[in-house]
Amino acid sequence: xxxxxxxxxxxxxxxxxxxxxxxxxxxxxxxxxxxxxxxxxxxxxxxxxxxxxxxxxxxxxxxxxxxxxxxxxxxxxxxxxxxxxxxxxxxxxxxxxxxxxxxxxxxxx
Amino acid sequence: xxxxxxxxxxxxxxxxxxxxxxxxxxxxxxxxxxxxxxxxxxxxxxxxxxxxxxxxxxxxxxxxxxxxxxxxxxxxxxxxxxxxxxxxxxxxxxxxxxxxxxxxxxxxxxxxxxxxx
Numbered sequence: 001x002x003x004x005x006x007x008x009x010x011x012x013x014x015x016x017x018x019x020x021x022x023x024x025x026x027x028x029x030x031x032x033x034x035x036x037x038x039x040x041x042x043x044x045x046x047x048x049x050x051x052x053x054x055x056x057x058x059x060x061x062x063x064x065x066x067x068x069x070x071x072x073x074x075x076x077x078x079x080x081x082x083x084x085x086x087x088x089x090x091x092x093x094x095x096x097x098x099x100x101x102x103x104x105x106x107x108x109x
Numbered sequence: 110x111x112x113x114x115x116x117x118x119x120x121x122x123x124x125x126x127x128x129x130x131x132x133x134x135x136x137x138x139x140x141x142x143x144x145x146x147x148x149x150x151x152x153x154x155x156x157x158x159x160x161x162x163x164x165x166x167x168x169x170x171x172x173x174x175x176x177x178x179x180x181x182x183x184x185x186x187x188x189x190x191x192x193x194x195x196x197x198x199x200x201x202x203x204x205x206x207x208x209x210x211x212x213x214x215x216x217x218x219x220x221x222x223x224x225x226x
Binding site for chain 1: 113142149150151152153154157165200202214215216217218219220222
């Protein structure tokens, strides 16, 4: 399982774009990159998943460079409700999810 | 669609007592997971079921923890006897299948917060 490294915390203000970068230097050929979001007192929630280039959904965008050794989760125009912990995970198929400590995002007014 | 249900939401016990948690996954989800999340850390997988069979229990402290999923639907996780370090949130998650190429999307329940005194 590829190890991931992401910032421990980030601060932002409402309406700004937030980019959280995750490093995964040992990513394997078949691995996908997945991001989960966790609010206090709730279980993690799947946000987005990608393999290469760019993926976008109604919540976020995921940018993956050609070498796939890192990825960036982009949250457009964050609001107070985006305050949460964001986890970057790497793996394939039936591999178990290995969560790190995640990135604590604090959005202020 | 109903989400993953867990009960109880909170539990306080004394060390050396026993406790059980219950999980009902999303209907049709063959794979069920139990995680332990200690304050300030990410969730750690304890055990993974595919239907009623165990796929991975490598991180389950088997001297005190046990889990079952007898009919391949709901599941219980038991701790006996509890230790102070078992204080954590116990999360249940489910996913549609082990099959597939992409990393399977897991749906988490709200968790049970256990405090051992």
